Amino acid sequence: MGEFDHEAAIAHTSTHLRSLGVSAQAGNLANAAAVGITEFVWRNGPIEDAHAGARGRRNKLHDGVMFARNTWVYHQALEAVTSSQPYALLDFEACLLDRDLVWPGTSGTLTQFGYGALGEIKKHTKKAINYLMALQRRFPHEEFLVLAALNGLLGADDHFGMPAWEGRVHAAMNRLRGQDPTFVERLKTEYKIDFGELLSQAPPVVHSDLPEVERALLNAPYELGAEALDWFAWNPVLDRDL
Known part of the structure; x- marks a missing residue:
């Protein structure tokens, strides 16, 4: 196996990053x-x-x-x-x-x-x-x-720190504010998940201070605390594909 071609990787990765809005x-x-x-x-x-x-x-x-x-x-x-x-x-x-x-x-x-x-x-x-x-x-x-x-x-290109993360967070906020009925219906019909029941299990900050949730998710999610983040981890609310 030959040595890793860093120059080719730089060229290829630069092109891909630009397609994601990164440069x-x-x-x-x-x-x-x-x-x-x-x-x-x-x-x-x-x-x-x-x-x-x-x-x-x-x-x-x-x-x-x-x-x-x-x-x-x-x-x-x-x-x-x-x-x-x-x-x-x-x-x-x-x-x-x-x-x-x-x-x-x-x-x-x-x-x-x-x-x-x-x-x-x-x-x-x-x-x-x-x-x-x-x-x-x-x-x-x-x-x-x-x-x-x-x-x-090599992982998800919409992780925290990448440009697409902001879109994920804004979509989640619309869903949590009840502004995405299509999402609620799709959860119910395709995934057999009741959004109201899911929301009832959300941490208190979701019910009391959505602006703070949005601020933290956009800038420093750890500030919400691990217990609150446990609800968001793998949660369809934050899924870009739903």
Whole structure:
């Protein structure tokens, strides 16, 4: 197997990013890079294995905790790739691996949530950061950001931090405000889900302060707290395809 063709990847990824409304000219390339770094360094690593199955239940690492953590990690990644400090990625690494830091939006730490996989998480994170730093040294900043963004495009291109996320949130707000009867009917007829029953299970903030829900989902979902986010995780309300 030949060496990975970074130049071809830069060209291809740049074209695809532009089709999504992402470019240096648009001012959101760093955001896409932060999404990709979150996927590469954190989201698609041993923490996901720790989240799945009995270990995740035992460690209380539920979907809401993952939602909160992933969106918080994105902000740390964005800070790292927009920093003028030469070793910002190492600071990012230290932040991710801090075992005593209470994860924003939760009451737990890496020690609690990652119990049983802490060694694997550390090894994966350090290896990923070393790779990113090698890319950062080798390529001009804009090309490095494109390569960093590549990993985000392997998942959903409408994750938090990508342009399409805003549309998902606005659609969800219309649904929660009762302004999308087509969605309600489709849930009922095609998915056998009663919207009223679904809404009755929503966290209190959904019923009391939708503007705050919208603000947080657009800017920093972890500020809603993991328990509230657990309702939104995998919820058809936030599904772009419904």
